[in-house]
Amino acid sequence: MVIRLLCLLLWAALPARADTLRLIVPDMRPVVGEMIPVTIRGEYTGPITLEKMTFPDSPAYDWTQVARDRWADERVDGKLFRIFERRVAVFPRQPGTLTIGPVTHHLTKAQGMTRNTVEVTAQPATWTVAPYPGSGRPLASSHVTVKDEFSTDPSRLGPSETFTRRITLTADGTMAHLLPPRPLIREPWLISFAAPEVRETRLTAQGPVAVAIWEWSMRPHTGEVGSLTPIQFPWFNTQIREMRGAVTLPVEIGIAGFGDNIGGTPGALRRVVMQGAAFALAGLVLGLIVALPGRALAPRRLTARLRGMLPNPKRRALRDAAKTGDLMALRGAAEAFIRAENRLGRNPDPAPLRALDEALFSGTPPGEFDRNDFLRRLTARRQAAKTFSHRDPA
Missing domain, CATH: 2.60.40 (Immunoglobulin-like)
Structure with a gap:
């Protein structure tokens, strides 16, 4: 009994836990423009009638509050506290050392008929911000x-x-x-x-x-x-x-029904001539194959071979885009070239396009990308499409 009494007296003599405020932050090394989630948590005692907190502005970062303030009663180490939480997102504007805070919460507490003003401060938090690895706005x-x-x-x-x-x-x-x-x-x-x-x-x-x-x-x-x-x-x-x-x-x-636009423009006329020549060549080859005794091909195989011989109408645009040095324009021309190849029944190698995407997304300077090698690999016909060594039985 005496021991319990002494423990109670000792506990009563201990100082009451003070109000606290702290910044809860992640352990990270952000890049410029990356979101840093910050939670401001306060643990307070006594009734609070008024409160005011202003998050500090700075030319070193942007910030926005992402949710409403949360107030709740919670027990911490067995004692009831009034809990305050505010969630903020911070976006560093420049590389180097970034410091947020200190942050002060101004409280007005009621004790009977009196009102006391209390200021609770959270210590600052610091990060090392890495440069943004790309160009332009840091996204x-x-x-x-x-x-x-x-x-x-x-x-x-x-x-x-x-x-x-x-x-x-x-x-x-x-x-x-x-x-x-x-x-x-x-x-x-x-x-x-x-x-x-x-x-x-x-x-x-x-x-x-x-x-x-x-x-x-x-x-x-x-x-x-x-x-x-x-x-x-x-x-x-x-x-x-x-x-x-x-x-x-x-x-x-394009205009429906007028995709080829033969209205007299030199480019359109050149396309018409090239297409006419291609069909004439296909007709000539067809006649020669049919005329060969004992060498007639099945219609499906013959059609596939004739389509494989037709020129790709997007090849010139692809070469023109490669000369400009604009990798995005080159990618668009490559997409159009590949679609045309697929329509002709050919299956181009996808590896060159993947290499171009890697150069685009990694920020490789256009001058360092080998456009000639890209053209050579993309326009090369696969062996199955350009070799006709197999013969049907006589």
Whole structure:
């Protein structure tokens, strides 16, 4: 009994636990533009009638509060406390040492009829920020999606028909002003009007989500078929700590029924002549094969061989794109070349296109990418498509 009494007296003599405030932060080395989640947690005693906390601004970072303040009663070490939590996302603007805080919470407590003002301060937190590994605006995200939508099929437009193109870029864990600027879409054969862009930061339970929406009204003013090259959005993947890229697909634009546009333009006339020559050559080969005694081929095999001999209409555009040094334009021309190869029944090697994507997304300077080797590998016919050593039985 005496021992219990002494323990109670000793416990009562101990000083009451003071109010505390601290920053709960992750152990990480962020890059410029990467979200740093910060939780400000306070543990307070006594009734609180008023409170005010201002998160400090700084030219070294952007920040936003991602959820409402949380107040709750919780027991800590067996004692009841009034708990305060505020969740903030911080985005460093520059490499080097980043310091956040100190942060002070101004409290007004009621004790009977009196009111006391208490200031509780959280010690600052510090990180070492790495440079952004890419170029342009620092877009660091855990997940990026790009959606490319059209009001109608742009490859089958009616005469003087206008269509709408909308690109929606969404990035988790970042803010809207960190998304890239509106892409430029300019072609001499295309009339384009841009609507005002939409940018917003949406707050979710997992953190902020940045959204940018760009919209254009477009109309080709010639009958010639045109192609819009893919649009690249480089970004730093915070999950795997590497640069990646979100890319739109190439867009074919043309008037339905007038894709070849033989209206007298030199380019169109050249295509018509080349196509006529190709079909004449195919007819000649067909006649020779049929005329050979005992060497007639099955119709399916004959068709495949004739298609394999036809030239790719996108080869010239591919070579022209390689001469410009613009890797994005080269990628769009390569996509069109591969689609044409597939329509001709040929199966080009996908490895060169993968190498081009790696150069684009890793930030390799255009001058360091071997465009001649890329052309050679992409335009090379596979052995099965160019070798006709097999003969049908006589």
